[in-house]
Amino acid sequence: MRFQSIHALLGSAGLALALGAMPAFANKPCIGASLPITGPTAWAADSIRMGAEVAIAEINAKGGVLGQRLSFVAYDDAGQPPRGVDNARRIAESDGCIAMFGGWHSGVALAVVEPVHDARIPYIAVISAGTRITENDRKPNYMFRVSMFDRWQALALVRKSKEVTKTGNIGVLYEDTGWGQGAVPDLKASASAEGAKVVGYEVFKWDDRDMTAQLIRLRDAGVDTIILYSRDLEANQILRSMQRINYTARIVSAWGNTGTLGELAGPLANGMIVLQTFTWMGNLQPRQKQVLDSIMSRYKLKSPEDIKHGSGAANAYDAVYILAEAIRTAGAYDRTRVRDAMYKVSHQGIVQRYAPAFTPERHNAILPENYVWTAWHNGRILPIAQTPYGK
């Protein structure tokens, strides 16, 4: 009797251990997303949805992935890291999605590194560019990016600034956020590597209405070219403040202000150069044109400019295809296997050819040689070659 009890206990313990050790194969064919659906950057969330949903619709029209239809579930983080963390847990634990996309804010993406690794859910950043999102010292690393990578962006901005400056004095104006603060070490390293003379680093906060103090300091330091990390809202205030103190400097900008700046500042933004991963304006290749037509038809847009974050839409579109390919390669809706399969994906996207999309050393899919320079001109952001500033 005693032996029987011991056997029964050991049997139960063994079963429990076996069940506990079993990998969870039951992840669902949904892509969760934590996006700033409300707040001043909600337009970026709209763009991500456009790209992701059109790609999912195309994939589902061809039978889905491994016989299952993909779906897209987006939750609002309003740009707030704690809400992003809640969303990540909900997507991973409650919804059981196979992967997660992240939105605009690098601060939110950095905050979800922990819950993403706790849940072992592959995360793909489709806009946020902060270096530490993918360079997070985690092994295995579940954070991927189909977007701009700040380290590469910083280098491109420094090189461009060196090209356009006349006095040789470059200044940096950045927002006091995870994204802006995170870019400073990259900018310093790039400036040092390129021998660029950065004579001032100035910071501002979100919703600041007057930047004259920062600009007076840059002006007095002889800066004629400003590297800018800002949203549209603050970029407009910077331009107004420059006008107020009669300060003209060339602005070479990271891609935070590609949305409503044209409407807010109009011709005041003329000549601001902005780095992006993609633009829907200008001459498109047939595949790109087809995707644009699908987006415009599905969301009843009047013009490509209505995709307020063009790069975000294109990145999200490509990211869905890369993920779908990784699921096919993995052969199951299993997060760990899908993460491992990310290194085996080769795909011709609309932004670039991914061959492969990622390597264990490189979790940033879009390469710097495929970044595109655009410029604001009379309220529109265009490929720089189509503006007077590309000459």
Add this chain to the structure above:
Amino acid sequence: MTAIVQYTLSGLVIGGLYAIVALGFYIMWSAVRAVNFAHGDTLMLGSVLSIALMWAGVPLIVGIPLAIAASAVFGLLIERIAVRPLNHGPSSVGWMLSTIAIGLMLEAFVTVTFGADPRSLPSPLMGTPISIAGAGIFPHELLVPASAVALLALLDGFYRSTMLGRAMRAISQKPVAAGLMGIDVRRMALISFAAASALGAFAGILAAPIIQVSATMGLLLGLKGFLVAIIAGMSNARGIVITGFAYGVLERFIEGFGNTALREVLGFGVMILLLLMFPNGLFGQREVNKV
């Protein structure tokens, strides 16, 4: 020297906005010893309605008064729905929660209906800046401190020279006695909340061409306006305007000669220090309650 003039001018502009917002708090506090914590959102409401009416084809000259009137109705509703039922004397705090909640609801509603994109309200006076002692300022910006001073004079005249103003002052000083003398305390409360909201909407419309219009535009302005009202002493309109200007200029000088991070640390630090030194506010008088 130019920088000093620049920071002073910029400080007077933002300080003027704080002062106008704070005057709204003053009006409400004077009447019912309670305020609308969604007062910052009346700034947003006024400017959002102005833009919405402009989009609907209503000329701004008509749309702006309509937006101010609608905001006054909003203030009236706040008093009737969120403050009066929950304000039962000095220890009542329910109205704080209800007004904050209504503000958050309004922000969410505006985000959904108006959109989250920041918008611009045009002003012909924001085209080209003018130079004052080498410092630049847009003519529209000069309207802000000028309006703050004009509103102060107007309020002063209203409280001193009109029956309604005197009645409101009487309520603020001795509500029970004023009631016994036949003054309709509830009506005065309604009027004060409506007037404060109209003032808030006016401030929002004044600010809209300088800052952008969005659902959250009133959040920080409302908070700092309240701070200014507390530091000045809630029941002194002149003190409120002076403190508003001083706080705006202080912020700009800290930013100019220090940095942006220091602005909030030092700005709020100075305010807390002042409050410790003058618990009734810089210009407030100690209130004595006889029991």
